Amino acid sequence: MAVAAPTTLEQIDWENPEQIGLWRDAWQRFRRNPIAVIGLFMVITITLLAILARIVFAFHLPFLQDYLTQDPANSDLGFFSKGHILGSDYLGRDILSRLLYGAGISLTIGVLTQFIYLAIGAGVGLTAGYFGGRVDNLLMRLVDVWYAFPDLLFLLVVVSVFGASLLTIFVSIGLIYWVDLARLIRGQVLSIKEKEFVEGARAAGSSPLKIILRHLVPNALGPVIVSLTFGIPRAIFLEATLSFLGAGIVPPTPSWGVMIQQGYESIFAHPEEVLTPAIAIAITMLSFSFIGDGLRDSLDPRMRR
Amino acid sequence: MASPLLRVEDLKTQFFTSRGVVHAVDGISFEVNRGETVAIVGESGCGKTMTAFSILRLVPDPGRIVSGKILFKDRDVAKMDDDEVREFRGNDVAMIFQDPMTSLNPVTKVGVQIEEAMTAHERFSVKEAAARVVPLLKQVRIPAAEQRLKDYPHQFSGGMRQRAMIAMGLSNEPELLIADEPTTALDVTVQAQIIQLLKQLNREVGAAIILITHNMALVASLCQRVIVMYAGRIVEQGPVEQIFDSPQHPYTWSLLRSVPRVDHARAERLVSIKGLPPDLVRLPPGCKFHPRCRFKVERCEREEPPLGDVAANQLARCWVLMRNVPEEQREETKVVEVSHEAAAELKQADTA
Amino acid sequence: MAVAKGAPARGALLSIRLPRSRGANLALYIARRILWMIPVLLFVITLTFLLMHLAPGSPWDRGGGRQLSATIVQNLNTKYGLDKPLPQQFELYIWNVAHFDFGLSYQYENQTVTHILLESWGPTFTIGVLAFALIVPFGIGIGVIAALRQNTWVDFLAVGFSTFGASVPNFVIGILLIIVFSVEAYHLTGGNVFLPPGGFGLDFHVVLPVIALATLPIAYIARLTRSSTLDVLRQDYVRTAWAKGLRERLVVMRHVLKNSLIPVVTALGPTFAFLITGSVIIETVFAIPGIGRSFVVAVSSRDYPMILATTILYSVLIAVANLIVDLLYTVIDPRVRLS
Numbered sequence: 004m005a006v007a008a009p010t011t012l013e014q015i016d017w018e019n020p021e022q023i024g025l026w027r028d029a030w031q032r033f034r035r036n037p038i039a040v041i042g043l044f045m046v047i048t049i050t051l052l053a054i055l056a057r058i059v060f061a062f063h064l065p066f067l068q069d070y071l072t073q074d075p076a077n078s079d080l081g082f083f084s085k086g087h088i089l090g091s092d093y094l095g096r097d098i099l100s101r102l103l104y105g106a107g108i109s110l111t112i113g114v115l116t117q118f119i120y121l122a123i124g125a126g127v128g129l130t131a132g133y134f135g136g137r138v139d140n141l142l143m144r145l146v147d148v149w150y151a152f153p154d155l156l157f158l159l160v161v162v163s164v165f166g167a168s169l170l171t172i173f174v175s176i177g178l179i180y181w182v183d184l185a186r187l188i189r190g191q192v193l194s195i196k197e198k199e200f201v202e203g204a205r206a207a208g209s210s211p212l213k214i215i216l217r218h219l220v221p222n223a224l225g226p227v228i229v230s231l232t233f234g235i236p237r238a239i240f241l242e243a244t245l246s247f248l249g250a251g252i253v254p255p256t257p258s259w260g261v262m263i264q265q266g267y268e269s270i271f272a273h274p275e276e277v278l279t280p281a282i283a284i285a286i287t288m289l290s291f292s293f294i295g296d297g298l299r300d301s302l303d304p305r306m307r308r
Numbered sequence: 309m310a311s312p313l314l315r316v317e318d319l320k321t322q323f324f325t326s327r328g329v330v331h332a333v334d335g336i337s338f339e340v341n342r343g344e345t346v347a348i349v350g351e352s353g354c355g356k357t358m359t360a361f362s363i364l365r366l367v368p369d370p371g372r373i374v375s376g377k378i379l380f381k382d383r384d385v386a387k388m389d390d391d392e393v394r395e396f397r398g399n400d401v402a403m404i405f406q407d408p409m410t411s412l413n414p415v416t417k418v419g420v421q422i423e424e425a426m427t428a429h430e431r432f433s434v435k436e437a438a439a440r441v442v443p444l445l446k447q448v449r450i451p452a453a454e455q456r457l458k459d460y461p462h463q464f465s466g467g468m469r470q471r472a473m474i475a476m477g478l479s480n481e482p483e484l485l486i487a488d489e490p491t492t493a494l495d496v497t498v499q500a501q502i503i504q505l506l507k508q509l510n511r512e513v514g515a516a517i518i519l520i521t522h523n524m525a526l527v528a529s530l531c532q533r534v535i536v537m538y539a540g541r542i543v544e545q546g547p548v549e550q551i552f553d554s555p556q557h558p559y560t561w562s563l564l565r566s567v568p569r570v571d572h573a574r575a576e577r578l579v580s581i582k583g584l585p586p587d588l589v590r591l592p593p594g595c596k597f598h599p600r601c602r603f604k605v606e607r608c609e610r611e612e613p614p615l616g617d618v619a620a621n622q623l624a625r626c627w628v629l630m631r632n633v634p635e636e637q638r639e640e641t642k643v644v645e646v647s648h649e650a651a652a653e654l655k656q657a658d659t660a
Numbered sequence: 661m662a663v664a665k666g667a668p669a670r671g672a673l674l675s676i677r678l679p680r681s682r683g684a685n686l687a688l689y690i691a692r693r694i695l696w697m698i699p700v701l702l703f704v705i706t707l708t709f710l711l712m713h714l715a716p717g718s719p720w721d722r723g724g725g726r727q728l729s730a731t732i733v734q735n736l737n738t739k740y741g742l743d744k745p746l747p748q749q750f751e752l753y754i755w756n757v758a759h760f761d762f763g764l765s766y767q768y769e770n771q772t773v774t775h776i777l778l779e780s781w782g783p784t785f786t787i788g789v790l791a792f793a794l795i796v797p798f799g800i801g802i803g804v805i806a807a808l809r810q811n812t813w814v815d816f817l818a819v820g821f822s823t824f825g826a827s828v829p830n831f832v833i834g835i836l837l838i839i840v841f842s843v844e845a846y847h848l849t850g851g852n853v854f855l856p857p858g859g860f861g862l863d864f865h866v867v868l869p870v871i872a873l874a875t876l877p878i879a880y881i882a883r884l885t886r887s888s889t890l891d892v893l894r895q896d897y898v899r900t901a902w903a904k905g906l907r908e909r910l911v912v913m914r915h916v917l918k919n920s921l922i923p924v925v926t927a928l929g930p931t932f933a934f935l936i937t938g939s940v941i942i943e944t945v946f947a948i949p950g951i952g953r954s955f956v957v958a959v960s961s962r963d964y965p966m967i968l969a970t971t972i973l974y975s976v977l978i979a980v981a982n983l984i985v986d987l988l989y990t991v992i993d994p995r996v997r998l999s
Contacts, residue, residue: 148700151982153974155937156955160708160967163959164715240829247831248944248956267835267945274839281835285828292827364903368894398905405903410896415918415994424914425904460994476904 032301039297045290056103101257116238119177124184132192225302232295236288312339319376334540350537402477406489408469412461419457467498539596546622556624719962763965784950791874803885825879834872834945889920932981
């Protein structure tokens with residue numbers, strides 16, 4: 004029903020938003036979301052504390068106790084006793100120091116894992132979307148199989164088989180959860196491929212891959228950022244779970260999962276020893292979720308309410 | 309003289325957004341008589357749809373009817389309680405929406421959706437309602453109605469869905485049918501059929517119709533009277549022939565000039581209206597149309613003109629009035645080529 | 661499913677165009693899905709099998725320096741068939757699995773894996789079913805009420821709960837529950853009320869684990885239900901329903917929920933997978949002698965047959981759950997056809 008002449012005034016598109024200000028708009032919307040700002044503030048605080056703690060540990064500065072120094076005479080202390088702000092654990096180690104060291108581990112795993120998600124997810128998604136046909140079919144079947152997998156079970160096996168180092172943990176978490184990203188990017192590539200300008204580029208002899216990449220980045224960046232933001236708390240959660248189940252980070256390295264597992268042994272006598280790391284991990288994951296929610300709402304203009 | 313079927317008095321509907329108050333409908337008054345066909349025309353965002361939603365008290369959040377009366381047979385809809393409004397909707401006044409693709413529930417059978425429109429009200433018993441579905445579908449010319457009522461909307465074509473919507477609207481024999489852009493989403497040939505159907509139903513059933521549209525061709529083919537809206541207010545109203553022959557408001561004039569007339573030569577001079585409709589949060593002072601008006605005088609920028617009589621039964625809100633604009637001044641317009649197809653399509657809609 | 665009568669087959673969702681009865685179509689679809697499970701399972705088995713057997717070390721390695729003597733290891737390898745070449749072991753394993761024989765456990769002498777799984781099945785199943793029974797009504801209920809009362813305190817409360825529940829790990833929730841209800845209640849009442857005293861029974865002791873297990877899925881389902889209901893509330897057909905003068909109940913039940921619950925039903929598949937993952941953690945937190953806990957033990961002692969059997973069992977369960985969800989999906993959404 005293409006009407007060639009402007010028979011209708013509806014064709015005056017006066018609501019077309021400016022494309023240029025998209026990111027600035029998103030930032031405006033993000034800033035106006037108090038929950039998201041709180042999340043961002045918390046994450047920055049936790050990150051700074053973790054970095055600061057590492058510097059203190061590295062230079063043996065006396066602001067914090069050594070996270071590994073045992074002091075059996077002063078074990079299981081409560082909050083604010085004998086210079087231990089958050090108390091000490093069953094070996095007399097300072098809980099605050101261990102908590103701050105563990106923050107570094109959690110954040111490192113959370114962030115590094117995202118690079119693996121991105122590498123595999125983008126690789127598979129682009130390949131499937133770009134080549135289409137049989138390649139796409141095969142890769143998407145793989146994704147289907149991956150979805151049918153009990154993920155934590157697989158993760159436990161991998162980590163226990165290859166030994167629980169920081170490297171195996173974040174690589175195996177990354178290897179398992181790339182599927183969402185692969186689907187997302189494949190979808191974007193397919194929708195760009197359908198557009199006429201890609202055909203035009205092919206006809207004009209220029210590489211359609213270049214065109215797709217040029218259009219993919221601005222279109223997919225928002226959803227990818229959101230997906231990666233939610234990937235961080237998931238990776239932190241998985242590391243903690245693995246350590247809690249005794250398959251993750253090996254003691255005495257104070258990961259939060261390890262601290263929870265060790266504190267859990269004495270939950271009835273000293274509940275605060277398990278409570279402190281449990282709350283730390285809950286706050287960290289909540290903060291990242293707040294940011295993720297905020298980003299999703301601000302990057303997707305349709306979400307405006 | 310008997311009171312009109314619907315009398316809207318100084319209706320104001322506003323949206324309370326973070327940007328400020330949106331004056332969607334800004335003090336409009338009009339009447340619709342029994343059996344009459346009235347068109348409300350204007351660009352999108354001029355408040356015509358919100359006027360319709362206000363009449364049915366369907367204004368979505370964060371919007372609200374702020375003041376004014378909506379008298380349907382002398383009862384004020386704005387003051388009804390929830391139960392009364394529910395009984396009023398679909399029973400006294402029914403509405404047909406713009407997009408038949410999205411206006412029907414995709415997971416409920418078409419027959420059920422028509423039937424429930426009747427069982428919601430007391431006019432028909434459950435048994436009668438069930439028995440009426442097939443005749444209604446036949447009335448709107450859906451073939452094989454007995455089988456079709458068991459279909460889901462996705463099994464219907466766009467035109468058939470709009471017919472089903474009309475059947476739903478007519479099911480309670482309402483005295484007023486509001487059709488909000490009923491043909492915009494449809495193919496041109498189907499548009500003509502739908503308009504013809506509405507016309508016929510108006511004649512046979514006697515229901516008054518408010519047609520909301522931006523398509524002047526439809527107005528000419530269906531309606532007796534036109535109300536032109538701009539920026540939430542009425543800028544001109546009057547009988548169709550009179551408005552089409554001698555529009556007095558520059559906006560109406562531009563609207564009409566932007567429609568290619570089929571009875572003219574192949575290439576037609578068309579006027580496109582420069583600029584954008586005003587921001588309904590920050591309205592310009594004076595006449596709301598003056599920033600886009602080619603005939604404005606200094607007074608237009610200061611003072612808003614009243615909606616005054618300009619001819620018998622014709623009202624316009626303008627200090628200048630088109631009859632005072634000399635012919636040669638009107639014609640300095642850009643020429644747009646009108647394709648032959650478009651003209652033919654319009655002719656089809658026009659003669660329907 | 662619903663075969664179009666003369667309507668243009670535009671969606672091309674239907675891969676088979678031959679007219680076939682509804683029942684035959686359904687049976688064919690189910691058969692095809694079950695067949696598709698076979699390669700999936702083969703993939704799962706192969707991957708897990710290779711991972712375990714290619715890993716450095718053997719199941720008989722013991723921590724702490726005291727190793728078993730070479731003769732004993734030799735004997736163990738012979739007993740469990742680990743002395744054969746890998747392809748032969750794999751072939752044998754697949755053959756046995758095809759006959760529902762999952763072999764002997766390495767850690768519990770002379771106990772078949774099947775026996776161990778059957779013994780620990782009860783607690784896992786009980787907790788899982790109870791959690792699922794909470795998830796569906798609470799998740800959907802909270803989500804729907806929050807959406808219908810958007811931007812009221814009810815909504816804020818629901819959103820707060822679902823954000824919290826969806827981002828706080830379930831073992832943390834378990835620990836918090838224990839601290840509040842067992843530790844603090846212990847101090848208050850002098851009685852250790854809620855924690856399992858050892859063993860497992862269908863009594864008060866399941867309350868905390870079920871809540872800890874169900875919180876995350878409830879939060880997830882509530883969030884999803886809320887956003888899809890808000891989405892549907894803005895749809896044109898809901899406005900049509902109001903414009904017809906329908907009663908609120910009918911608008912909500914027939915026009916809102918019937919549509920907004922479609923994505924929720926599809927999410928029940930992942931929810932089921934959540935429950936399986938969650939049960940591994942929750943059973944460890946609450947010391948429940950279920951499959952999840954025995955899996956954790958099996959992993960740490962490299963009990964290959966146990967690990968493989970549990971993985972297979974859970975893969976099958978997830979696949980079956982997804983099949984049921986897909987069937988359900990075609991029932992509630994007439995636009996979807998089996999293909």
